[in-house]
Amino acid sequence: MLFNSIDFAIFLPIVFVCYWFLVNKNKTLQNFLVIIASYTFYGWWDWRFLALIIISTLIDYSIGRSLFTTHNTVSRKMLLWSSLIVNLGLLGIFKYYNFFLENFITAFSFLGTEITAGTLSIVLPVGISFYTFQTLSYTIDVYKRKMKPTKDLIAFAAYVSFFPQLVAGPIERAQNLLPQFLANRQFKYVDSVKGLQQILWGLFMKVVIADNCAVYANMIFNNSAEYAGSTLLLGALFFTFQIYGDFAGYSNIAIGTARLFGFRLMQNFAFPYFSRDIAEFWRRWHISLSTWFRDYLYIPLGGSRGGTAKSVRNVFIIFVISGFWHGANWTFIAWGGLNALYFLPLLLTQSNRNHLEVVAKNKYLPTIQECGFMLMTFSLTVLAWVFFRAENISHALSYLDGIFSVSFFTIPEVLPLQVIYLVLIFMIIEWFGRKGEYAIDQITISQPKPVRWAMYYAIILAIISFAGTEQQFIYFQF
Amino acid sequence: MSKFLIQIIFFVTIGILLGEGIVRIFQLSIDVPKMYKDENKLIRYEPNQSGNYINGDHQWVINKYGNYGYEPQSLDTMITVIGDSYISNVMNPPKCHQANFLSSLNSNFNFYPNSRDGASFIEFLEMKRSLNELNPVKHLFYVHHGDFIESIMELKNNPLTVQVSLESNEIRFAKLTSSKLKNVLYNFKLAYYLYRNFLIQNINKNVSTNNRNTKSENINYTAIQELLDFVIKYYQTDNIILVFSPDANQKVVDMTQNKGFEVWRLEAENYEKWQLENDSHWSCEGHKKAAEQVNNYLQNLRL
Numbered sequence: 001m002l003f004n005s006i007d008f009a010i011f012l013p014i015v016f017v018c019y020w021f022l023v024n025k026n027k028t029l030q031n032f033l034v035i036i037a038s039y040t041f042y043g044w045w046d047w048r049f050l051a052l053i054i055i056s057t058l059i060d061y062s063i064g065r066s067l068f069t070t071h072n073t074v075s076r077k078m079l080l081w082s083s084l085i086v087n088l089g090l091l092g093i094f095k096y097y098n099f100f101l102e103n104f105i106t107a108f109s110f111l112g113t114e115i116t117a118g119t120l121s122i123v124l125p126v127g128i129s130f131y132t133f134q135t136l137s138y139t140i141d142v143y144k145r146k147m148k149p150t151k152d153l154i155a156f157a158a159y160v161s162f163f164p165q166l167v168a169g170p171i172e173r174a175q176n177l178l179p180q181f182l183a184n185r186q187f188k189y190v191d192s193v194k195g196l197q198q199i200l201w202g203l204f205m206k207v208v209i210a211d212n213c214a215v216y217a218n219m220i221f222n223n224s225a226e227y228a229g230s231t232l233l234l235g236a237l238f239f240t241f242q243i244y245g246d247f248a249g250y251s252n253i254a255i256g257t258a259r260l261f262g263f264r265l266m267q268n269f270a271f272p273y274f275s276r277d278i279a280e281f282w283r284r285w286h287i288s289l290s291t292w293f294r295d296y297l298y299i300p301l302g303g304s305r306g307g308t309a310k311s312v313r314n315v316f317i318i319f320v321i322s323g324f325w326h327g328a329n330w331t332f333i334a335w336g337g338l339n340a341l342y343f344l345p346l347l348l349t350q351s352n353r354n355h356l357e358v359v360a361k362n363k364y365l366p367t368i369q370e371c372g373f374m375l376m377t378f379s380l381t382v383l384a385w386v387f388f389r390a391e392n393i394s395h396a397l398s399y400l401d402g403i404f405s406v407s408f409f410t411i412p413e414v415l416p417l418q419v420i421y422l423v424l425i426f427m428i429i430e431w432f433g434r435k436g437e438y439a440i441d442q443i444t445i446s447q448p449k450p451v452r453w454a455m456y457y458a459i460i461l462a463i464i465s466f467a468g469t470e471q472q473f474i475y476f477q478f
Numbered sequence: 479m480s481k482f483l484i485q486i487i488f489f490v491t492i493g494i495l496l497g498e499g500i501v502r503i504f505q506l507s508i509d510v511p512k513m514y515k516d517e518n519k520l521i522r523y524e525p526n527q528s529g530n531y532i533n534g535d536h537q538w539v540i541n542k543y544g545n546y547g548y549e550p551q552s553l554d555t556m557i558t559v560i561g562d563s564y565i566s567n568v569m570n571p572p573k574c575h576q577a578n579f580l581s582s583l584n585s586n587f588n589f590y591p592n593s594r595d596g597a598s599f600i601e602f603l604e605m606k607r608s609l610n611e612l613n614p615v616k617h618l619f620y621v622h623h624g625d626f627i628e629s630i631m632e633l634k635n636n637p638l639t640v641q642v643s644l645e646s647n648e649i650r651f652a653k654l655t656s657s658k659l660k661n662v663l664y665n666f667k668l669a670y671y672l673y674r675n676f677l678i679q680n681i682n683k684n685v686s687t688n689n690r691n692t693k694s695e696n697i698n699y700t701a702i703q704e705l706l707d708f709v710i711k712y713y714q715t716d717n718i719i720l721v722f723s724p725d726a727n728q729k730v731v732d733m734t735q736n737k738g739f740e741v742w743r744l745e746a747e748n749y750e751k752w753q754l755e756n757d758s759h760w761s762c763e764g765h766k767k768a769a770e771q772v773n774n775y776l777q778n779l780r781l
Contacts, residue, residue, distance in 0.1 A: 006676065020479060187479045457493060461500070464672070 001044040003253045004206055011041065012257065019261055020187050027184050031158040034181075034261070038163035042126070045167075049125040052090060057160045059086050060135040064142045064149035064156075076143060083139040087132045094124055099328030127167030129325055133292055135160055138174035140296055147175050155181040164257035168250050170268040170288035177263070185262035194441070195259030197456075201440050202252030204459050209426050210245030211468025212419045213238040220414060221389055224399050229408030232399055233382075234415070239389045240382050241423050244273065247286070252438050271434040273381070273427070274359050276373035278342040279352035281381060289325070293318045308348065315347055316340045326388070331396060335387040342380050358434055422466060497668040505530045507671040508568060510664045511540055518608045519651040520601070520640070521594060529568075536571035543590070547575035550588035553612050557776075558590045560602045561620035564723070564760055565593040574762035576620065579769030584776060587615065598628040599705075600649065601640035603713045614717070618772065622723040623730040626702045633701055644704045647712075697727060706737045715739060721772055724749050742775045744768050 001007050015037045023029035043050050063083045070076050108115045138159075141147045150156050159178045165171075220227055220235025227235070251268035258265045268288050275281035282290050298318045304311045316337070323336020346352040359374065360366040366374065383400065390396035433439030440459075444452045501507050509529025516522045527540040541549035546566035550556060559565055559577040566575035577591035590612070592605050599621060606617045627633050631641040637653045662669070709715060720739050722731050724746035735741045744767075746752050752764030760768065 187482075189479075189482050192482050193485075453489065453492070456489070457496060460493065464497075464675075467676075 001041045003250065003257075004203060007044065011037075012260075016260055024187070027182075028152075028154055030185065031152075031154045031181055034158040034163070035154065035161060038158070038161035038166055041163035042161065042166060045126050046123070049128075052094075052125055052128065053131060053161055053166075054157075056087060056090070056131065056135050057157045059083065060139050060160070061150075061153055061156045063139055065151070067139070067142045068149045080139060080143045083136065087136055091128055091132045094122055094128055096328045097122065130169045130171055131160060131166060133171045133289075134174075137171070137292065137296065138178065141174055147178075150178060150182060152182060162258070162263070164254040164261075164263075165265055168247070168254070169286075170251055170254065170266050171292050172265055172288065173292075176266060180263050187262065191259050191262065195256040197440060197444065198252045198256030198259065198438050200256075200456060200459055201438050202249045202254075202256060203463055205245040205249030205252060205426075207249075207463050207468060208245075208422060208466045210242045210249055212416075212422060212466060213242035213245065213468075215468060216414060216416055216419060217242050217389070221399070224395070224402060227402070227413060228410045229403045229405045230410050231412040231414050232402045233408065234412045236382050236386050236389075236399075236403070238419070240273075240378075240385050241426075243385065243388070244269075245426075255437075267437050271358070271430055271439075273378055274374055274431065274434055275377050276355045276359060276370060277346055277351070277377055278339065278380065279346045280355040281377055282339070282343070283356075289322065293322055297321065304347070311347060312344065315343055319343065330393050331387050331390050334393055334396065335384055338384045338387060342384070361435070364432075418466075494668060497671075498666070501667045501671045506532065507667045507674065508532055509538070509667075510670065511538070511568075512664060513654060515651075515654050516608070518604065520604055520608060521652050521654050523594075531568055531571075538568040539572045541591075543592075545591045546593055547572045547591045548578055548581075550577070550581065550590050552588050553590070554588065555586065556588045556590050556612060556614045558592055558606065558609055558614045558617045559620070560605050560617055561593045562597040562625065563593065563595040564622070565620050566591050567593075567595065567759060569754055569757065569759060570762055570765065574765050576765050576769055576772075579766055580773060583769055583773040587776075590614065596628075596636075596639050596652075597625075598636075598639045598641060599625040600629040600642050600709075601652065603709060604640055604649075604651075606718065607713070610714075616776075617718045618721055619718055620721045620723070620768075622725070623697060623702075623727040626705055626730060627697065630698075630701050630705055633698055642705065642708060644701060644708065647708060697730065699729060699733065702730060702733060706733060710737055719775075721768075724752070742772065744771050 001011060015033070019030060019033055023033050039050055039053075042053065060083055063079050067076055067079050070079065105115050138147075138149075138156075142149045155178065159172075159174065159181050162172075162177070217235055217238035220231060221239065224232060224235070248269035255265045255268070266288055268286060270284040270287065272281050272284035275284055298314055301314045301317060302310055303314060319336040319340035320333055321336070323332040323334070323339070326332040326335075343352065346354075359370055386399050386403075387393075387396045390399055429443070430439045433441060433443045436442035436445075440455070444455060447455070508531055511527055511529065512524040513521055514524060522544045523540045523546070525540060525542050525544040528537050530537055538546065539548065540546060543549055546568075557580075559580065561576075566572075566577070572578060575591060577589040580587075580589040590609070592609065594601065594605075597605070599619070602619050602621070602625070606619075609617075628636065628639055629641055631643045631650060632645065635641070637650070639652050641650050642648070643650065664670075715738070718739060720734055720741045722741065722743040724744045726743065731741060731743055746764075746767065752760050752767060754761045
């Protein structure tokens with residue numbers, strides 16, 4: 001079920017009313033309703049893959065319980081590895097099997113040995129990368145004794161399958177989300193209003209920004225050989241806003257929806273395109289994934305301790321794996337590697353934590369220097385997105401080659417002014433809302449009700465009037 | 479909780495009122511003609527209606543006889559112009575309808591338009607039967623091979639158009655299943671706007687019913703032959719002229735001719751230029767060209 005579908009528009013109020021009216025007296029019943037709703041939400045796409053979620057849930061619940069009662073170090077390690085093998089094994093089979101097989105065959109044919117092996121015709125289960133990481137965070141935290149395992153299977157199953165963030169995050173930590181399922185929930189007016197507000201803004205980002213940009217990004221990327229450098233740059237810019245509107249929009253809808261049910265999810269995007277360097281960008285882009293890799297991979301590998309060489313190695317590992325997490329294609333690995341290269345100078349000069357606060361914190365406008373930093377970071381990001389969007393590495397390279405050609409100085413063949421104006425308006429709103437959790441969070445808070453409502457109606461009108469044609473969320477494929 | 483729900487209801491109510499106002503003021507939605515079933519069991523439009531096409535580009539008109547387009551000046555020396563949405567529809571202004579063009583080209587006759595979205599060949603015959611009391615000189619049936627296929631229940635079961643069962647030789651009249659919904663949509667324009675733009679994604683591409691997508695290799699000629707036999711047996715066909723669309727299947731054209739129908743096939747060098755953008759229905763230009771060819775044919779008949 002898609003957030004931007006009629007199905008979800010009917011589904012959400014039904015679940016909301018049942019949750020707060022029918023089963024509001026009992027948290028176990030509420031959790032049970034969440035499971036039913038989540039499985040329905042997921043099964044709407046393909047009910048067969050519900051088995052994977054159920055398997056993952058039961059295994060990690062059991063392993064979590066066993067980890068708590070087992071004190072033998074070797075046994076505990078074996079339990080942890082069991083969880084890692086099962087979860088990452090399922091992810092590997094469904095997501096990476098064909099990639100490794102094809103590259104294996106290519107590598108051997110390069111060495112002169114022909115191998116014939118059939119690839120599997122597998123459909124990638126929606127959201128497998130997200131819920132796998134979420135359950136792993138639980139097992140690892142229990143293993144490290146950062147939290148106690150829950151005895152409540154229903155609460156745990158609700159935590160794993162929680163429909164707002166099941167298929168595209170934010171990837172929640174058990175330490176944050178699971179206790180919320182174990183506690184009683186009370187309806188809070190402010191939370192529900194804020195939740196609806198965030199859903200509305202998320203829909204605007206998805207339907208107006210991402211879907212409109214997608215039309216031109218797809219057109220230009222799919223026919224890149226036919227366009228001048230200026231058009232190709234425009235195509236890369238459209239994709240830059242498409243992926244942001246798409247994914248941050250989804251996250252906003254997810255967080256807002258969770259808030260309607262009394263849950264607080266972590267912020268996943270914090271205005272990343274206003275970052276002044278790549279390190280800041282990665283603190284603001286897909287925060288739940290970046291911090292997951294930081295906590296469960298980068299720090300266990302040694303982080304920035306242990307000398308420059310080891311730090312550089314660790315940075316490359318997490319960026320490349322992060323890229324690979326997005327998809328079984330060399331383009332994602334290249335995208336991750338390129339970001340690691342961007343990050344390297346900051347690491348080596350120990351300036352990767354220069355910009356921890358929001359840009360121009362107490363000012364309306366940034367300084368010229370801040371503008372320069374933001375522009376440079378944004379430009380680097382746009383170039384990296386070319387690898388992310390391209391079909392393969394050679395497509396990405398030819399695309400970049402096309403951008404940096406003489407035709408860069410011509411007028412673009414494709415110039416959809418309406419979409420460009422929409423993006424500009426969107427970025428202005430984002431700028432003035434950058435201190436909040438989402439763009440209209442702070443903007444609306446101080447306004448009287450008629451002004452707030454007028455703004456909501458304006459956003460709804462924009463969604464209805466400028467709705468693009470794309471439907472699917474990009475991050476579903478991850 | 480109750481405060482939240484009250485606020486939501488209040489917000490939605492104001493939103494609906496505002497939306498309704500915006501859709502009406504900016505004419506963002508097509509007005510829907512009201513329909514009913516007449517004493518002959520045929521679906522008809524209620525007479526003397528008019529409404530806006532999208533953005534108020536033009537107004538569609540249902541005349542005093544309950545047909546799309548302007549009514550004829552008189553019912554004397556009348557030729558009927560019968561067909562489906564290709565003859566007259568909401569997408570073209572009334573001045574661009576087939577009967578109107580014919581009237582302007584040929585003042586010897588009064589051209590009486592009679593069409594309905596999604597009507598089949600059998601429905602054309604029923605329309606003709608209902609008009610016989612007006613003693614028309616001729617009946618022009620604007621047809622396409624799809625209209626014949628659409629008439630046969632065994633080939634394409636469609637309760638929304640008049641069909642014949644070739645097995646039982648029984649006529650099944652069209653159901654007016656959506657009349658209540660259409661009545662609601664007629665009055666609630668925001669709902670219709672949302673319905674058109676979000677619930678049925680492709681409706682803009684084809685506002686009226688279109689049965690012209692059947693490819694030649696999929697045509698069941700034997701069934702069409704049986705249909706024609708049925709028609710010859712049960713209907714009066716001697717004063718009908720079948721005007722075939724330029725993209726009609728030639729074998730079907732020949733079959734009708736062999737059955738004794740008077741036939742005229744329209745010709746178009748570049749048929750796409752006859753059609754609306756993103757829609758296979760004829761544009762104003764297409765209607766004009768079709769009317770010129772039909773008028774030449776009628777002139778040669780020396781009626």
